[in-house]
Amino acid sequence: GDSVTQMEGPVTLSEEAFLTINCTYTATGYPSLFWYVQYPGEGLQLLLKATKADDKGSNKGFEATYRKETTSFHLEKGSVQVSDSAVYFCALSSNGGGSNYKLTFGKGTLLTVNP
Amino acid sequence: DGGITQSPKYLFRKEGQNVTLSCEQNLNHDAMYWYRQDPGQGLRLIYYSQIVNDFQKGDIAEGYSVSREKKESFPLTVTSAQKNPTAFYLCASSPDQGGAYNEQFFGPGTRLTVL
Numbered sequence: 001g002d003s004v005t006q007m008e009g010p011v012t013l014s015e016e017a018f019l020t021i022n023c024t025y026t027a028t029g030y031p032s033l034f035w036y037v038q039y040p041g042e043g044l045q046l047l048l049k050a051t052k053a054d055d056k057g058s059n060k061g062f063e064a065t066y067r068k069e070t071t072s073f074h075l076e077k078g079s080v081q082v083s084d085s086a087v088y089f090c091a092l093s094s095n096g097g098g099s100n101y102k103l104t105f106g107k108g109t110l111l112t113v114n115p
Numbered sequence: 116d117g118g119i120t121q122s123p124k125y126l127f128r129k130e131g132q133n134v135t136l137s138c139e140q141n142l143n144h145d146a147m148y149w150y151r152q153d154p155g156q157g158l159r160l161i162y163y164s165q166i167v168n169d170f171q172k173g174d175i176a177e178g179y180s181v182s183r184e185k186k187e188s189f190p191l192t193v194t195s196a197q198k199n200p201t202a203f204y205l206c207a208s209s210p211d212q213g214g215a216y217n218e219q220f221f222g223p224g225t226r227l228t229v230l
Contacts, residue, residue, distance in 0.1 A: 043205055043221035107157040
């Protein structure tokens with residue numbers, strides 16, 4: 001079945017540091033890929049997405065490129081801020097060969113940014 | 116403003132009691148979903164509905180029930196058969212019937228604690 005593996009946290013960085021959160025996946029067919037962010041006590045918000053190979057999703061300084069050859073969708077940001085502290089989830093949308101598309105999530109990575 | 120509302124934000128239940136979590140959306144979305152979030156386990160799909168009066172089991176449906184009598188509402192009942200119901204419950208919706216490219220929009224969540 002479909003699965004998403006993302007680097008385990010927690011990740012602790014200083015403000016303005018470079019961020020990478022690794023995400024790899026296994027899926028049937030050609031999935032769409034997403035990064036969601038969850039701030040403390042809240043629901044999930046879509047951060048960025050990519051729907052086909054070599055697409056780059058970007059938003060709020062975050063980027064991720066859909067790499068089919070390595071089945072990866074790593075999240076990067078060049079300079080993190082304290083306000084980026086949150087849990088980040090990598091997810092894929094696939095029909096698994098059937099007709100219904102569902103999201104499969106990674107376990108999440110907690111990011112803490114210190115001033 | 117359009118969005119998804121979940122109520123209550125916090126819910127306490129005694130063992131052996133059924134409890135119903137509310138989820139309402141005014142986004143005119145066809146598909147709705149219920150997830151359970153536990154620390155370190157990411158999100159797991161409980162039930163989903165692609166259209167009114169129809170719903171399917173997700174990965175962990177045992178001990179839960181749902182209904183979809185109206186497009187905007189998708190309540191979740193946690194029954195006494197659910198052995199470990201303490202968790203954070205998230206409701207989501209998506210524009211069409213779970214298409215691959217459509218993001219899911221999440222509510223703020225309900226934290227259920229069994230006393």
